[in-house]
Amino acid sequence: MTPIIELKSVTAGYEGEIILKNTNLIINENDFIGVIGPNGGGKTTLVRVIIGLLKPFSGELIYHQKTYGNGDGKLIGYLPQINKTDNKFPISVVNVVLSGLADRNNIFRRFKKAEIEKARQILEKMGIGHLSKKNIGELSGGQLQRVFLARAIISEPKLLILDEPNTFVDNKFESDLYKTLKDLNDKMAILMVSHDIGTITYYVKTIACVNRELHYHPSNNISQEQLAAYNCPIQIIAHGVIPHTILKDHNH
């Protein structure tokens, strides 16, 4: 197991308020970690610390493989929570995907034919190759989320971080997404934030419960008692009639 990123007793938060306390986590190659926890428990804070958007108050963040910013092969690919962008902005799908290759060390860069072709191929693989020249405003929510996933993986990152990728999208996208992630996991580690613990436990390999503190659970099988012990008050079983997704067989 080769580590990619390591958090050593990291404490972080906003304006003096501590959200994450004394957090330790090692992300290794080919990991597939599901991050769960109640709202406001610090899931997104954790993501922001790992990406480097938020400086921790204390503790250490070690990037074991410094490939960041060297053009191809960035360390982290990132799929943010949806609905933060303006879908009337005049930008084409292929340009959004190419922005995943943008390089802070070369802000004057132009994109080569091969890179544009690569963007097309990724879109093709996700079943939206025909949309590459369209404006983003012409896409549905699910299609747009595929575009953002394409943007996150075009640089072939070592670690892919997804922040609630299954919020506000159609079921078709969700099942496609999990299939795509399973394939991607052969090439990169994945860290996925979700509030939908029932679904993600089928796909992830390990679970991190985040509620002010992080408890790492080295298996994808977690019981209500364990969740309680981790101080992670999430219901696995829902009562009454709820909308649900029927999953294919799986062999975990």
Add this chain to the structure above:
Amino acid sequence: MEQFIQLLHYQFFMNAVYASILTSISCGIIGTYIVSKRIVFISGGITHASFGGIGMGYFFGFSPILGATIFSILSALGIEFMSKKTDVREDSAIAILWSFGMAVGVIFIFLTPGYSANLMSYLFGNILTVSGLNLLLLFILSVVIIIVFLVLYKTILFVSFDEQYARAIRLPVETINYLLITLIALTIVLNIRVAGIILVISLLTIPQTIANIFSKNFKTIIFLSIAIGFVGSMMGLILSYFLNIPSGASIIFFFVLLFIIAKIIKIIQTSIIYKTAVNR
């Protein structure tokens, strides 16, 4: 027509024609950025805040445009800083600087003894009296804007489309934002002579809105806006000369006319496409 050709022999008229070209270029590019990023309100704030500098220029006896430049750049950077680094909301920050600039301008203009010559042209624009210096500055600004957008095109596009993601991949979001807000401020100030403080915002938004009817591509919107801006400001300039009215008003009159024509063309276009689709 003869009368018009004769006009082209006058230096002041040719200056106005050059001003129209430079105005279309600077406002075409910067306006596309403003409209796409939905920061029209910020631009309105910067424009009006610059009035403070004009008032101080009158009172202390320096160039009002120099004063406007200082005020607009400071307010542009102030809005960017206040909304990102303090807990003042962005639109509130804009309103504060907008009205503060106007207030300073009004105070100093009232304190200035005698009649404030040219005040009307600062408020409503007078493209026919654009000075050689103003033209030179507009030319330099246009060249700078063209170069910035040529070399930084993709980075500007990515940062303005999705700032959060741009931050995540460590693009220099801050630097790009401050650079562009400064260019916005300079574009506004140097175009005040053409359209006036109250109306300059239209040069930055109406051509782009018309262009956006026909295209959803950032680059195409820039080129279309420049063309539309030039046609509109030339027609406005001619009307301004013959009727002896402020150029800002006549230019906007033609812009809105072009906007209505564009809408009608679009409606006809869509209905033709629809009909052929139905008949097939």
